[in-house]
Amino acid sequence: MTWHLRGFASVVVGFLSFAIGAAHAASKVEVLVPDSASLIYLTVKNIRHRLDTGSAWNDVSSWFSSGVNKTVVQAIDLDGYADFAMKLRVNGAIVADLNCGNVTCIDNPSGVIFEQALNLPSLSLPDVHSVLVTSDVPGMIYLNNEYTGKTSPATLTLPQGSYKVGLGVSHDNDPTATYSGTYYESSVSLGSKPVTVAFDTSKLSPITGASITKIAILPVKIASSPELDALSRPGVLTQAMVNKFVTQVDATRTKWFKPLSYGLADWKVTVLPMDTTVPLYSQQTSSIVDMAGAYVDTAKYRSLWSSYDVVLVLHSSNDAKGVEISQMQPRWGTAGDGRTMSFSSAVWWASIPSNTPVTAILHEFQHTYETPNRMAKNYIGVDGLHGAEEHGYNNFPGGNYDWLYWYRNFIRGQAGEDSSMRSADTGIPPPYGAPIQPAPYYVGIFKGIHNHLAPQPH
Numbered sequence: 100m101t102w103h104l105r106g107f108a109s110v111v112v113g114f115l116s117f118a119i120g121a122a123h124a125a126s127k128v129e130v131l132v133p134d135s136a137s138l139i140y141l142t143v144k145n146i147r148h149r150l151d152t153g154s155a156w157n158d159v160s161s162w163f164s165s166g167v168n169k170t171v172v173q174a175i176d177l178d179g180y181a182d183f184a185m186k187l188r189v190n191g192a193i194v195a196d197l198n199c200g201n202v203t204c205i206d207n208p209s210g211v212i213f214e215q216a217l218n219l220p221s222l223s224l225p226d227v228h229s230v231l232v233t234s235d236v237p238g239m240i241y242l243n244n245e246y247t248g249k250t251s252p253a254t255l256t257l258p259q260g261s262y263k264v265g266l267g268v269s270h271d272n273d274p275t276a277t278y279s280g281t282y283y284e285s286s287v288s289l290g291s292k293p294v295t296v297a298f299d300t301s302k303l304s305p306i307t308g309a310s311i312t313k314i315a316i317l318p319v320k321i322a323s324s325p326e327l328d329a330l331s332r333p334g335v336l337t338q339a340m341v342n343k344f345v346t347q348v349d350a351t352r353t354k355w356f357k358p359l360s361y362g363l364a365d366w367k368v369t370v371l372p373m374d375t376t377v378p379l380y381s382q383q384t385s386s387i388v389d390m391a392g393a394y395v396d397t398a399k400y401r402s403l404w405s406s407y408d409v410v411l412v413l414h415s416s417n418d419a420k421g422v423e424i425s426q427m428q429p430r431w432g433t434a435g436d437g438r439t440m441s442f443s444s445a446v447w448w449a450s451i452p453s454n455t456p457v458t459a460i461l462h463e464f465q466h467t468y469e470t471p472n473r474m475a476k477n478y479i480g481v482d483g484l485h486g487a488e489e490h491g492y493n494n495f496p497g498g499n500y501d502w503l504y505w506y507r508n509f510i511r512g513q514a515g516e517d518s519s520m521r522s523a524d525t526g527i528p529p530p531y532g533a534p535i536q537p538a539p540y541y542v543g544i545f546k547g548i549h550n551h552l553a554p555q556p557h
Contacts, residue, residue, distance in 0.1 A: 126222040128163050129156040130187050137183035137212060138175040138476055143168055144227070146257070147245065147540055149476065150185060164227040164258040167219070172197060173518065174204065174213040175478050181205070181212045189220055207521050210481030210489075214518040228289055230255040234266055234298040238283075239513065241265030244549045246513045246541040251298070262287045265549075266298045267361045267511060268305075276456070276503055278354070281305035282361035310364040310551040312467060315407040316345065317371045317400065321378035322387050322414040322443070326426065334387075334424055336373065336415035340444050343453045344413060345370055351456040355503070356464065359510045364548045366464070369407070379414045379441075384426040387414070391432070391441035409438055409467050416443035423449070433463045437470035458502055465510065465544065472547035480542030481520045484509060489520050490542075491531035508534070512545025 132139055132150045139150040143162045151157065163170075172195065174183035184198035195217050204212045232240050234251040241247065242255060243263050249255070251266060264287050269280040282305055283298050318341045323333035345368070352366045379394055381387045391412035395403060403410050416427035423445055433440040446459050465484050472479050481489050487505040492514075508514045515538025521527040 124223065126160065126163070126190055126224050127158065128160045128187070128189055128219075128222070129158050130185060131156045132185045135174075135183045135185075136176075136178050137181065138177050138478055139183055139185055140173045140175070140478070141187075142171040142173065142540070144256070144258070145169070145539075146242070149478075156188070160224060161260050162258060163222055163224055165224050166221050168222060170217040170219055172213075172215055172217060173211055176208055176210060176212045177473060177476070177478075181207070183213065187217065187219075189222070194219055206525060207481070208524045209483060209486075210520060210522050211518040225259045225291070227256050227258055228291065229293040230257055230262070230264065230287060230289060231293065231295045232264060232266070232298070233295065234268070235300055236268055238266040238268040238298065238300075239511070241267065241512075241545075244512075244546045246511065246545070248515070248537045248541060257289055259289050259291065262289065264296050266300075268300055269358065269361065271507060276355070278358035278507070280358040280361040282363055305362060307362050308365055310360075310548045312364070312366050312409060312464075313407045314348075314366050314368045314409045314411060315371055315403055316341075316348070316368060316411045316413055317395070317403070318373040318413045319377070319379045319394070320373055320375045322380075322416070322427070323378050324381050324384040324387060326384045327424070332418045332424065333378065334415035334417060334427060334443065335419045336413065336444065338373070340415060340417075340448055341370065341373065341413060344442070344444075344447055346453045347447050347451060347455055347457045348460055350454050351460040351464075355456045355461050355506075356510075359503075359507050360545075360548050361511065364468075371403075379412060384424075385428050387427055388429055388432045388441045388443060392439040395439055404438060409440065409464075412439070412441045414441070414443055415448075416445040417448060431459050431463055433466040437467040440464075440466070461506055462502070465506065468544040468547050472544055475547065475550075477546045478542060479544055479547075480509070480514055480516055482522050482524075484544075485523075486514075486520075489523060489529050490514050490516060491529060491534045493529070493532055509543040510545065510548070512543035513541050514543050516540060516542050 130150055132152045134152050141148050141150055148162055181204045182199050186193055187195040231254050232251050238251045240249045240251055240253055264285050266283045271278055283303050284306055285296050287294055318336055320336050321333050327333050357365055379390055381390045394412055395410045416424050418424055430443045430445040440463050447457055451457055469483050480486050492505040515535040517539050519530045
């Protein structure tokens with residue numbers, strides 16, 4: 100039977116039909132995860148499943164299939180507190196009872212603190228079957244919004260059940276930083292027979308606009324500090340600076356961010372009137388960039404957070420004569436909640452032409468997707484956006500342009516990781532000098548983009 104599903108891919112479905120005799124009762128696999136500061140994954144036959152916390156046993160038999168199942172448990176530190184506990188039982192008999200009190204948990208902030216393969220008995224469950232994914236053009240294959248490491252055509256071997264198969268098609272010319280990207284998707288019900296998912300992109304409409312982030316640019320004319328006041332030399336923002344920055348944001352959006360997200364994400368940008376009366380002020384000149392959150396969190400502007408996902412405070416590190424003020428460092432930043440960011444003119448004004456994408460803009464806007472992913476307990480990789488070196492992105496192999504090679508894979512959830520990677524906070528050097536491929540699993544912010552996990556309200 101052929102189903103026409105989302106994206107209009109043709110899917111041949113084999114319906115579930117199996118019988119288990121009384122002498123071979125179906126195995127029951129259950130997990131129990133009490134309240135835990137860590138994020139816990141169970142990987143069964145190369146498919147990762149996040150374990151939810153709770154006081155009751157959770158039946159996860161559908162993740163398994165007949166015979167021996169290669170199973171790995173992994174704990175990840177999300178909050179700087181390395182602790183976890185989980186139990187797994189088969190047919191009522193506990194086969195794994197793990198916690199940081201009876202196993203070794205390492206210090207690895209924002210990374211894997213424990214990983215171990217489990218020895219489970221042979222199970223009496225339905226057999227696995229294959230899902231053949233084909234397409235008229237090669238594409239990256241996703242399963243349930245996670246990159247599989249496979250390119251079409253390829254076969255996935257899965258337990259019987261329901262899945263979402265995605266295909267990311269792109270043209271990535273990193274040396275010239277020109278990109279295109281589209282995403283297609285189909286739901287699959289895998290029963291007792293193999294299934295074929297055929298993506299014909301010449302006839303399909305890609306998924307677009309799954310995640311729209313509303314951004315307000317708030318220009319502030321004067322940026323100063325006691326030091327700059329004494330010099331009578333504050334930063335002065337001009338309308339020409341604002342106009343140029345807006346063209347660069349749009350170029351970053353259209354030329355980089357949209358295609359790097361396969362067209363699933365976009366920014367809706369509103370430029371607010373320039374504030375000419377209230378300066379962006381800090382007691383330390385070098386901390387002016389850090390005052391954006393406090394500037395917005397006032398009676399005058401606090402309501403912006405109810406209308407926009409992100410408020411970007413734009414200010415100048417050039418004085419009234421247009422000369423750059425060297426003391427105003429750093430030049431950009433994003434608040435920890437991902438909802439407020441700050442840019443000074445040193446980032447874009449003198450060195451980068453109008454209508455040109457800016458690496459710093461792409462970088463900071465990715466932070467707005469980090470926090471909601473973490474709050475939804477989606478693991479985005481050791482050290483998150485700042486984990487390029489930890490994942491082997493050191494020399495940008497293949498002539499890739501600037502940091503875009505890392506950003507492309509991080510946005511698409513295609514950054515390979517394994518449990519040997521350590522946070523930079525540990526002081527342990529990265530284990531790899533280049534990205535690993537294939538990898539046991541892949542990380543990034545793709546799941547949050549696909550599911551439109553918006554920044555959290557204030």
